[in-house]
Amino acid sequence: MIDILLNTATTERRGAVRENGKVKEIFIERPEEERIAGSIYKGRVKDVLPGMQAAFVDIGREKNGFLYRDELVGYKLLEEAYEVKEKRSISEFITEGQEVIVQVTKEEFGQKGARLTENVSLSGKYTVFLPDGGYIGISKKMSTEDVREEWRTRAENMLVDQEGMIIRTICESLTEDIVAEDIRFLREDWERIMKEATSKRPPSLIYQDAGIVERLLRDYPLDQIQKIIVDHFPDVQAIKRLLRFEKKDIEKVVHYRGHENLFSAQGVEKELDKALKPKVWLKNGGFLMIEKTEALTVIDVNTGRFTGKQDLEETIRKTNIEAATEIAAQLRLRDISGLIVIDFIDMKREENKEAVVKILEHELQKDRTKTNVAGMSTLGLVEMTRKKVRKGLEDTLFQACEPCQGTGLIVSDEAMAYRVERLLHEHREMEAEAMVLEVPARVYDWLHYQNQGLKLLAAWQNRYDFTLFLFAASSVKHITIRYTGTIEMAQERLESLKQQSE
Known part of the structure; x- marks a missing residue:
């Protein structure tokens, strides 16, 4: 059996799926502007690339979205032999400056923009509605092929024009009326989205996919869910409204009132750290x-x-x-x-x-x-x-380490010390009496507390005519010359740096 845990009382909303007592999935949702997978935009084509059979679309994000020819409704519904259809250029279906309604199928990753499609899909509890899909998909997990064909026939009676739909496994145990009602609600959603699109100029967001609460309840069959534990009372109320048709489903909703974070109390935080x-x-x-x-x-x-x-x-x-x-x-x-x-x-x-x-x-x-x-x-x-x-x-949770630039490696203390030596050697003929050099604290420690470092310091003192003053800076990663001049002024500058760092 499945437990759904919803830690949604704070700005970062989190969800977890626990199967037979073990955490299997963790979901994290940041403020709305960061959640774009499944969202629908009114965009404008910025560039068409026939050589790549793709186009870049401005959807109002920092990076333009990427739209392949095969994701265009016009191409998908074209009834031609595969060999003929495959030779058609994207330029026959879309032009620069054209307004398009697109849905995000993959979020932005690194330097890549979002992956887009014109073949919009809206997910319901029992079905997926495809406004321009043109086909019917039936879950292969249904018990027999006869049952699948029966549902295919029923689905044909629910659709109009070029609409399509996907029927989930759970529909096998439902009546045709319930499934038809699901499609009707989704069709009304699509009509509202298109009405919204007519009143907005591109680029603009016209529909945002369901949040973490609705998505988890949609993706997991209620008959497999044992408990829904929620720490945010408004979400408790919203979930109960969604499940209001079945008393047994409402009874699965538990409002967590403890002071300890829900994920900590339920052991999810430890699993997250391990992950x-x-x-x-x-x-x-x-x-x-x-x-x-x-x-x-x-x-x-x-x-x-x-x-x-x-x-x-x-x-x-x-x-x-x-x-x-x-x-x-x-x-x-x-x-x-x-x-x-x-x-x-x-x-x-x-x-x-x-x-x-x-x-x-x-x-x-x-x-x-x-x-x-x-x-x-x-x-x-x-x-x-x-x-x-x-x-x-x-x-979602990590960012690149600045000192190592995301590699997980930094230049060793010894290698940094030899960089210091090369810098000193470049200034070997300077006329100044002294130099104040700022170095990372770890390099300073290596030079003063390791045998090899102490030998290196002694070698520098014998080799170079000027006096070297080293300042250990805990927050820097580079080697910087802070002063060259008289010994007296160098000592004052060193003391000044120490006072500033305190």
């Missing part, structure tokens, strides 16, 4: 190392403290199988997306390799986000992808 660390321990003593780069995410599997009893191959197989299960859980928990490379421990037997990949694929089926596994190479590497929709936990 931000690169090392993940496995139950058998092995561990994963998860490292994200600009291009991909790399996951390395290690046996760690797990040595097994006798058979090395069996030890590796067990570690890899447990790792496959945990990797699927971590991808979901951390919301890692894009290209992912998993370095499993090398196995000799093909049947063991196949077993590990099957376990990984099986566990990934629990993930609502689309994934694709390419199989295992002879080196034990598995390449896979996970659809990128919005920022993951790391991108």
Whole structure:
């Protein structure tokens, strides 16, 4: 069973999904202007690139959105043979300066603008409404093909013109009237959106996707939800209004009144902290190392403290199988997306390799986000992808470290000391009696408290004619000459720097 925890009493609104007592997903929502996935904009085409079959669209964000030819309604509804249709240029469907209604399918990442589509979709509790979709999609998880075809026929009677819809699995247990009502509400929403669009000039936001509360209630079937624990009373009231048709659903809503933060009280805060660390321990003593780069995410599997009893191959197989299960859980928990490379421990037997990949694929089926596994190479590497929709936990909660510029590495104390030496050598022939040099505090400490540093200081005193005064600055990362001149004035300048830093 599922518990939904909503920590929404403060500006940063957070949600968590707990399955059978274990946190599986964490969602973070910042103020409205930062939430754009699923939002609909009235934009203006800024540039059309036939060579890329794409266009840049100004939607009022810092970066222009990116719209592929295949995401245009005109192209999608064109009834031509694939070979003919594929040769058509984007310029036949869209022009520079044209106004367009587009929806964000992927949020902005790094230097890339948002990914856009003209094929708008509006999600309801039981269906997804496609105003210009032109097709009907039925959940493959329905019990039989006959049931799917029956719902396809029913759906045709609910739609008009070029409308389309996707019917969720839960519809199998519902009446046609309830599903039709869901579509009717979504159609009315779309009509309001289009009315809003006529009164606004591009670029402008005309519809913002549901917030964290509505989205979680929409995405998870109520019959699987055991509790909805909320710490913000207005949200408690709003949820009860949404669930007002079923008393048993209203009774699932719990208002948390404790003084301690809800996530702390429910143990979610600890899981969140763990999800931000690169090392993940496995139950058998092995561990994963998860490292994200600009291009991909790399996951390395290690046996760690797990040595097994006798058979090395069996030890590796067990570690890899447990790792496959945990990797699927971590991808979901951390919301890692894009290209992912998993370095499993090398196995000799093909049947063991196949077993590990099957376990990984099986566990990934629990993930609502689309994934694709390419199989295992002879080196034990598995390449896979996970659809990128919005920022993951790391991108949401971290920023690049300024001293290391996001690399996780800084120039060592010793290397910085040698930079000092090169700077001194450049001024070896200066006529001034003294120099005041500001250095990072860690470099100052290395020069004064490490044997190698003390030897280096002594060498400088013998080599250079001027007197060197070093000032340790805790907040700087560069080496800076603060004064050159007489010894007396250098001493005064050094004292002045010390007083300013206190």
